[in-house]
Protein backbone atom coordinates (compact mmCIF):
# COMPACT_ATOMS: atom_id res chain seq x y z
CA UNK A 116 0.00 0.00 0.00
CA UNK A 117 1.30 3.43 -0.92
CA UNK A 118 -0.35 6.72 0.01
CA UNK A 119 0.64 10.01 -1.53
CA UNK A 120 0.49 12.57 1.32
CA UNK A 121 -0.88 15.52 -0.74
CA UNK A 122 -3.95 13.38 -1.69
CA UNK A 123 -5.16 13.30 1.92
CA UNK A 124 -7.38 15.93 3.56
CA UNK A 125 -6.60 17.12 7.14
CA UNK A 126 -8.98 14.57 8.77
CA UNK A 127 -7.54 11.64 6.80
CA UNK A 128 -3.98 12.72 7.56
CA UNK A 129 -4.78 13.08 11.27
CA UNK A 130 -6.38 9.61 11.36
CA UNK A 131 -3.36 8.07 9.67
CA UNK A 132 -0.64 9.85 11.63
CA UNK A 133 -2.30 9.38 15.02
CA UNK A 134 -2.18 5.63 14.39
CA UNK A 135 1.43 5.71 13.22
CA UNK A 136 3.03 7.91 15.89
CA UNK A 137 2.23 5.57 18.78
CA UNK A 138 2.18 5.16 21.70
CA UNK A 139 1.94 8.80 22.76
CA UNK A 140 2.17 10.04 26.34
CA UNK A 141 -0.53 12.44 27.46
CA UNK A 142 0.02 15.97 28.76
CA UNK A 143 -3.11 16.75 30.78
CA UNK A 144 -2.89 20.52 30.71
CA UNK A 145 -4.46 22.79 33.29
CA UNK A 146 -4.58 26.49 32.42
CA UNK A 147 -6.45 29.52 33.71
CA UNK A 148 -9.42 30.91 31.80
CA UNK A 149 -10.35 34.61 31.77
CA UNK A 150 -12.57 34.04 34.85
CA UNK A 151 -9.73 32.52 36.85
CA UNK A 152 -11.21 29.00 36.58
CA UNK A 153 -9.20 25.90 35.78
CA UNK A 154 -9.46 24.74 32.17
CA UNK A 155 -8.34 21.14 31.64
CA UNK A 156 -7.70 19.17 28.43
CA UNK A 157 -5.52 16.25 27.24
CA UNK A 158 -2.83 16.62 24.54
CA UNK A 159 -0.90 13.63 23.22
CA UNK A 160 1.31 15.34 20.62
CA UNK A 161 3.71 15.90 23.49
CA UNK A 162 7.38 15.43 24.27
CA UNK A 163 10.29 17.06 26.06
CA UNK A 164 12.63 19.32 24.13
CA UNK A 165 15.40 20.35 26.57
CA UNK A 166 17.08 19.10 29.76
CA UNK A 167 18.64 22.33 31.00
CA UNK A 168 16.46 24.16 31.59
CA UNK A 169 13.85 21.41 31.44
CA UNK A 170 11.40 22.21 28.63
CA UNK A 171 8.43 20.35 27.20
CA UNK A 172 6.53 20.87 23.95
CA UNK A 173 2.92 20.23 22.96
CA UNK A 174 1.25 20.53 19.59
CA UNK A 175 -2.11 22.28 19.90
CA UNK A 176 -4.38 22.26 16.85
CA UNK A 177 -7.30 24.57 16.13
CA UNK A 178 -11.05 24.04 16.07
CA UNK A 179 -12.06 25.15 12.55
CA UNK A 180 -9.32 27.77 12.55
CA UNK A 181 -10.02 29.03 16.10
CA UNK A 182 -7.40 28.57 18.82
CA UNK A 183 -8.37 26.05 21.52
CA UNK A 184 -9.02 27.41 25.03
CA UNK A 185 -5.76 25.90 26.33
CA UNK A 186 -3.71 27.74 23.69
CA UNK A 187 -5.55 31.02 24.34
CA UNK A 188 -5.03 30.69 28.09
CA UNK A 189 -1.32 29.90 27.72
CA UNK A 190 -0.77 32.93 25.50
CA UNK A 191 -2.86 35.21 27.75
CA UNK A 192 -1.39 34.19 31.12
CA UNK A 193 2.07 32.92 30.16
CA UNK A 194 1.91 29.78 32.29
CA UNK A 195 0.28 26.33 32.47
CA UNK A 196 0.63 22.96 34.18
CA UNK A 197 1.28 19.60 32.52
CA UNK A 198 -0.35 17.00 34.75
CA UNK A 199 0.41 13.31 34.20
CA UNK A 200 -2.56 11.05 34.79
CA UNK A 201 -2.39 7.36 35.69
CA UNK A 202 -4.70 4.44 34.86
CA UNK A 203 -7.16 5.45 37.60
CA UNK A 204 -7.70 8.81 35.86
CA UNK A 205 -8.34 7.50 32.34
CA UNK A 206 -12.06 8.36 32.25
CA UNK A 207 -11.44 11.88 33.55
CA UNK A 208 -8.63 12.43 31.04
CA UNK A 209 -10.84 11.25 28.17
CA UNK A 210 -13.90 13.26 29.27
CA UNK A 211 -11.84 16.43 29.70
CA UNK A 212 -11.44 16.52 25.89
CA UNK A 213 -15.16 17.34 25.55
CA UNK A 214 -15.65 20.77 23.96
CA UNK A 215 -17.08 23.33 26.40
CA UNK A 216 -17.35 27.13 26.20
CA UNK A 217 -14.20 28.89 27.52
CA UNK A 218 -15.91 29.92 30.79
CA UNK A 219 -16.61 26.29 31.81
CA UNK A 220 -14.06 24.62 34.10
CA UNK A 221 -13.56 20.97 33.08
CA UNK A 222 -11.77 20.37 36.39
CA UNK A 223 -14.90 21.44 38.29
CA UNK A 224 -17.26 19.53 35.96
CA UNK A 225 -15.30 16.33 36.48
CA UNK A 226 -15.17 16.77 40.27
CA UNK A 227 -11.37 17.01 40.35
CA UNK A 228 -9.57 18.89 43.12
CA UNK A 229 -6.95 21.51 42.40
CA UNK A 230 -3.92 22.69 44.37
CA UNK A 231 -2.48 26.19 44.04
CA UNK A 232 0.62 26.68 41.92
CA UNK A 233 3.87 27.47 43.73
CA UNK A 234 5.87 29.27 41.01
CA UNK A 235 2.90 30.22 38.79
CA UNK A 236 -0.74 31.19 39.26
CA UNK A 237 -2.12 28.12 37.42
CA UNK A 238 -3.32 25.39 39.81
CA UNK A 239 -2.45 21.73 39.31
CA UNK A 240 -4.69 18.66 39.53
CA UNK A 241 -4.45 17.16 43.02
CA UNK A 242 -5.31 13.63 41.85
CA UNK A 243 -2.44 13.55 39.31
CA UNK A 244 0.69 11.71 40.51
CA UNK A 245 2.96 14.15 38.65
CA UNK A 246 2.48 17.82 37.72
CA UNK A 247 4.92 20.17 36.00
CA UNK A 248 4.51 23.90 36.58
CA UNK A 249 5.52 25.56 33.30
CA UNK A 250 6.28 29.07 32.09
CA UNK A 251 5.33 29.65 28.44
CA UNK A 252 8.46 29.97 26.28
CA UNK A 253 7.25 30.26 22.67
CA UNK A 254 4.83 28.87 20.09
CA UNK A 255 5.75 27.94 16.52
CA UNK A 256 3.10 27.43 13.82
CA UNK A 257 3.34 24.40 11.52
CA UNK A 258 1.39 23.43 8.40
CA UNK A 259 -1.85 24.78 6.95
CA UNK A 260 -4.42 24.08 9.69
CA UNK A 261 -3.10 26.59 12.23
CA UNK A 262 -1.54 24.00 14.54
CA UNK A 263 1.11 25.43 16.87
CA UNK A 264 3.87 23.79 18.89
CA UNK A 265 3.86 25.31 22.39
CA UNK A 266 7.03 25.08 24.43
CA UNK A 267 7.12 25.65 28.18
CA UNK A 268 9.95 25.72 30.70
CA UNK A 269 9.36 23.52 33.72
CA UNK A 270 9.84 25.54 36.92
CA UNK A 271 8.65 23.02 39.51
CA UNK A 272 8.21 19.22 39.39
CA UNK A 273 5.55 17.87 41.76
CA UNK A 274 6.00 14.12 42.20
CA UNK A 275 3.88 11.93 44.47
CA UNK A 276 5.84 10.52 47.41
CA UNK A 277 7.30 7.08 46.67
CA UNK A 278 7.36 7.53 42.88
CA UNK A 279 10.95 8.77 42.76
CA UNK A 280 13.63 6.10 43.33
CA UNK A 281 17.28 7.14 43.07
CA UNK A 282 16.43 10.22 40.97
CA UNK A 283 14.29 8.19 38.53
CA UNK A 284 10.54 7.70 38.23
CA UNK A 285 9.37 4.18 39.09
CA UNK A 286 7.30 3.67 35.92
CA UNK A 287 5.63 0.50 37.13
CA UNK A 288 4.27 2.37 40.13
CA UNK A 289 3.29 5.38 38.03
CA UNK A 290 1.04 3.22 35.81
CA UNK A 291 0.95 5.77 32.97
CA UNK A 292 -1.52 5.59 30.09
CA UNK A 293 -0.86 6.40 26.48
CA UNK A 294 -2.93 7.34 23.47
CA UNK A 295 -2.99 5.23 20.33
CA UNK A 296 -5.13 5.75 17.19
CA UNK A 297 -8.83 6.69 17.62
CA UNK A 298 -10.45 6.88 21.07
CA UNK A 299 -8.09 4.13 22.19
CA UNK A 300 -5.62 4.02 25.05
CA UNK A 301 -3.08 1.53 26.32
CA UNK A 302 -1.24 0.90 29.54
CA UNK A 303 2.29 -0.42 30.06
CA UNK A 304 3.04 -3.88 28.78
CA UNK A 305 5.93 -5.96 30.15
CA UNK A 306 9.05 -3.92 30.86
CA UNK A 307 12.22 -5.26 29.25
CA UNK A 308 15.53 -4.13 30.76
CA UNK A 309 18.70 -4.09 28.60
CA UNK A 310 22.35 -3.32 29.33
CA UNK A 311 22.80 0.45 29.76
CA UNK A 312 24.67 1.95 26.79
CA UNK A 313 27.31 4.46 27.84
CA UNK A 314 26.52 7.97 26.63
CA UNK A 315 28.80 11.01 26.64
CA UNK A 316 27.76 13.29 29.51
CA UNK A 317 25.44 16.17 28.75
CA UNK A 318 26.95 19.57 29.45
CA UNK A 319 25.71 23.14 29.38
CA UNK A 320 26.95 25.03 26.31
CA UNK A 321 27.77 28.73 26.07
CA UNK A 322 24.70 30.60 24.75
CA UNK A 323 26.35 31.79 21.52
CA UNK A 324 28.03 28.48 20.49
CA UNK A 325 26.41 25.93 18.15
Ligand SMILES: Cc1cc2nc3c(=O)[nH]c(=O)nc-3n(C[C@H](O)[C@H](O)[C@H](O)COP(=O)(O)O)c2cc1C
Nearest residue numbers: 156157158159160174175176183184185212213214
Ligand atom coordinates in the same frame (compact mmCIF):
# COMPACT_ATOMS: atom_id res chain seq x y z
C1 LIG B 1 -6.17 11.62 24.76
C2 LIG B 1 -6.37 12.85 23.91
C3 LIG B 1 -5.27 13.46 23.35
C4 LIG B 1 -5.42 14.65 22.60
N1 LIG B 1 -4.32 15.23 22.05
C5 LIG B 1 -4.44 16.41 21.39
C6 LIG B 1 -3.28 17.06 20.87
O1 LIG B 1 -2.15 16.61 20.99
N2 LIG B 1 -3.47 18.27 20.24
C7 LIG B 1 -4.70 18.83 20.11
O2 LIG B 1 -4.82 19.94 19.56
N3 LIG B 1 -5.81 18.22 20.60
C8 LIG B 1 -5.71 17.04 21.24
N4 LIG B 1 -6.82 16.43 21.75
C9 LIG B 1 -8.12 17.13 21.65
C10 LIG B 1 -8.30 18.20 22.77
O3 LIG B 1 -8.16 17.61 24.05
C11 LIG B 1 -9.70 18.82 22.61
O4 LIG B 1 -9.74 19.56 21.40
C12 LIG B 1 -10.11 19.71 23.78
O5 LIG B 1 -11.49 20.05 23.62
C13 LIG B 1 -9.32 21.00 23.88
O6 LIG B 1 -9.82 21.70 24.99
P1 LIG B 1 -9.66 23.26 25.20
O7 LIG B 1 -10.45 23.97 24.12
O8 LIG B 1 -10.22 23.47 26.58
O9 LIG B 1 -8.20 23.58 25.10
C14 LIG B 1 -6.72 15.21 22.43
C15 LIG B 1 -7.83 14.54 22.97
C16 LIG B 1 -7.66 13.36 23.67
C17 LIG B 1 -8.87 12.67 24.24
